[in-house]
Amino acid sequence: MLISHHKKMIYLSTSMSARLSVFTLLVASCQAVHAENKTDESIFLDDIPVVLSASRLTQPISEAPVAVTVLDRQMIRDSGAWDLSEVFRLVPGMYVAYHADPNFYSADSTVAYHGMVTSTTSDRMQVLIDGRSVYSGLFGGVNWSDLPIVLNDIERIEVVRGPDSASYGANSYLGVINIITRHPAESQGASASLSYGTSRAEGVFRYGGKTGDLTFQITASERKDNGEDDKIHNPTSQDVFWTLNKFDNKNIQIFNFRAAYQASANDTLELQFGYNGGSRQTGEYDNFKSITRTTNNHFEMFNWRHVLEGGGELTVKAFHTEERINARLLDSDGMQNGDASFKRDDLEIQHTFSPSETTRVVWGGSIRQDLTYAPYYLGVEDNTYLFGDFKYRLGRLFSNLEWHVRPDLLLNAGAMLENNSYTGTEFTPRLALNWHITPQHTVRMGYSRATRAPSVYEKVYEEYWRAPDQYPNLPELKPEHVKSIDLGYIGKIGKMDIDFRFFHDDYTDLIDVKNHKSPQSDNLNAGNALMRGYELQIKAPLSEKTHVTYGLSGGSVKSDDVNGVIYSGSLPSYNHNLMLTHQFNEEWRGSLIAYQIAKTKLNQTDYNPSLGRGYYIDGNKRFDGKISRRFLLAGRQTEVALIIQNIANAHYFEYRHDNEVPGRLARINLKTDF
Template identity: 70%
Template structure:
């Protein structure tokens, strides 16, 4: 047993002893549960009253205290209370999540959303993101362009954030965590809704109509948003050099159209269809580097999902979707004006079956196939090899399964994994085993261990082929997947109106990829990086009164790495990260909320290091406050509401991710909504 593992288990033992003391019982007495018969003759837990259910952790619907991984649930009310303008901002409420505003200076002026640091690129390519189970993880650079997603906040029912690797359920690229955005059923959005927002450099209009015809429910949402983004000039630059006085080009117009239709074919079968479009002009670039003379996004998707309810609570489902992400761009750089067009296509088919193989057990299993095409001459032309203009094909095949077995009413095992084969790196297996022990009603201990991978992006694979080509480094080994071994000890407890979620984790990363400079190729291995990450997370939810709710998150830890090839992973996890959301309903008409965030100094981008310009690896810590005041009323007998939202109330001027990425100052906006 390693020294770090010993430390982790010592900490867990001490923590368990504290729980025992709080519970008023000894360690030897914990977990002596009782059984009760269910109608099927099996046994079920008596410890599940008033426990939220999660859908994403293992692909089974489970109480959160029986999921094999830690999960944060962001519900509709939290989204409203946060006052978030961008979808990405919501994830500041997740313990361990790092969010930077408009961090990308060269491909898409969009936010960075990263779980547990380890951010060496702005795309945050080590986390899987799903919308209703549909992967929106981009193939070109990896990660997600948040502004290019065809979705509006008001159509979201809830968001489940899996805090930790989950390749066992969702395959490669679920490397550090998974975000699953679940939209509202059309039956819950009937009628007409209009919404308008106006603020500092921001305005948005939304129209939504929901209808029903027999067994068919549908919803159509259309919106247009204009966002001027960051201030043109940095208010508190770290250098007098002109480059570090200017923010990035990031003005954008976002046009969204989304259709969802659900048809109840019969008592057992349902069909769901979704279509989405996102487009509009976007700015991207930075001073004296790549900047877009003109750039426009044109994205769309189509998805069809069939479900059949089976006897005994089982289900058979088939999901197919097609996605096109298209960029039209004219780019200006040192070579003059270049064609920056890019087209990313994806075809995906997945089959999933859930059933009970034996008493007190449930099994979900299935498989999927995927085909990606990527066309991006400007970004994939490497060095003098500008002939690399064709489509880059990518094939993916998966087989997955997870068995949930209730050995006793107080003891639940989850054992699962995925076998995955792709064009770039061949076949990988990512298993997971977890046990959840209900020590007493309201107190659960979770132990789990899993393996996860991240496959190279098209950009990385292209550079891999380039470095290994004749005349460069012909003996260079072929690039492999990044790997992580993850162990965790979690606790979920309930003390009256207080819910506690605590987690200790230990992650061992290996084969970390770097293709950005010749040092990695000269060193003989593009997968040379390693890192050890250990830390903790705490999430508290308290219903202080029937009108007041408090949500608080705290995380911290550290990263140690060999930092090979000039990629500095050490200290890329903030020493601490706080988030707080306090909401209060004043009366039937008025309500208010306050959100607060604090992040310790953090090292993210080593290329920003320049002692002569008074910049070090570290970005200073920051603190931010957002507030919302909401008034509900009637207009002609119809429900309406008006909200005043203030972001960055203290007008703090701090940097996120880089020293040329200054958060916009205080931003006020007024939002009006009417349900017709």
């Protein structure tokens, strides 16, 4: 049989990373603790959190081939987050900007890992919901407000901190976010939630039921969000362009259905359906303004799981996604058609088995087709409109071997062979070795390669410039590449969980079309960058009722900075997050959350160099808080909570100097179970 702790499923967030001096002290402390406290190994193994996303195998976090942060259900609730994107401020190394997108396609938040923020669409991370890719093909990345999901339906989020193309292919370039929703069996009965506060309101209703071997869950919600303040409180210039925030009001309706049917002792069938729609504002002053814009997105997913003899599993997953935007845009040429649509069909088969007592293997493959229609957005420079559906085809083969070379030494060897219709075939391997110095202390060493495929916009841009009447000898567009070296420590000192990581990432063939000026003498793979840094996350109980989670990250980036794309200095020298939670008694619970980030160099055009803004956004800090009380109302479990974000009413900028976050935001949430 395999080592028994593979089967333990405890959802607990751990992570850590710090400076070299801190790491040296930790190692010394570990040795001392091990000498003084020889705890029972089986008891310790019961406390190791398990992750699902790192290698496609269920593994204790100490045996994963890459660093993983787990944001569990309680952490998400304690954070007081309003938007899904805000949750990722708790992940070491994440840069999150409130409603940062300046263009007319979307007014949405930026979630970017390790700096290198060249766009607001988070185009260098793979994002999954229950294993379904929501990475959009038009510009790449994710429009967070357009996802058909509510925070109340999330069981946990696993964030793979580092390249993971070996498991999830191209676009898992800097990392992977896998959002895992609650199973219908865990959400039986009815509940309703109402939130109301500063410029915000939301209602959520959920019902879960069971009929024989069929369990199901239905969620419906409506949200109104007035976004940023209309005027900037602390403008960097009195030019009217820099005194107004963006158009970013939202009205969001979401409907979700999930069902699971136990067809036999070995077979489970799951069906999911989701919808997100409503009106959205986009655009900015003196640029593009959306007169009317509505979103209608939906997906359908089918998943069959078959348990094999000997503990293996065969899964077949198929999904269809369709995103539609209807918009009328006003620009200098008058009213334009801003309609766009994106369709994806995907089929994946995965097989997990154990060839021997010391090995496990997962392997499989998938095929995908994307269709993108966006005549206005895919015009290139001279507004040459390109009509029709742009097809993108993708085929994959993947595998990962987990081998216990000996009880204290684990090898993970994985790879992805991927072919797409834009840039051909790529092979992305990963090799990681985890050494359990003691049951409480593990060192991880890993090497991996990853890619990012061009978006539809980038590919169309290339085709335009390589046309016979332009620059036909322009080099063909290649995917972005990265070679990553990872050194990590995962351990437990007393009751404190620690995850520490050094990384050395070498990026090449970085794509840039937005700032490209002279294609006749250059190519669209604009530059290289070398990034070195550290990450730390600690989770510890200060007492039986008080817990703290702390994250720290920092580092440096060196780049040739060609073609006007500035990567050097784009990784903040430090980025802190701290969450303190306290359970006062059975009724009252509170949390205090603090964020701080150093000044950040972002890849944005310098509209006014005379003011010294350059590419830098000044450092900032913010405090959030939540207090809640549980009680019985007419015999029903009820909770009322007060959430205050930006307690100090700080008015600072994120991403750009015309993107000032709202001041203090307060809301009350009332939730009751029927």
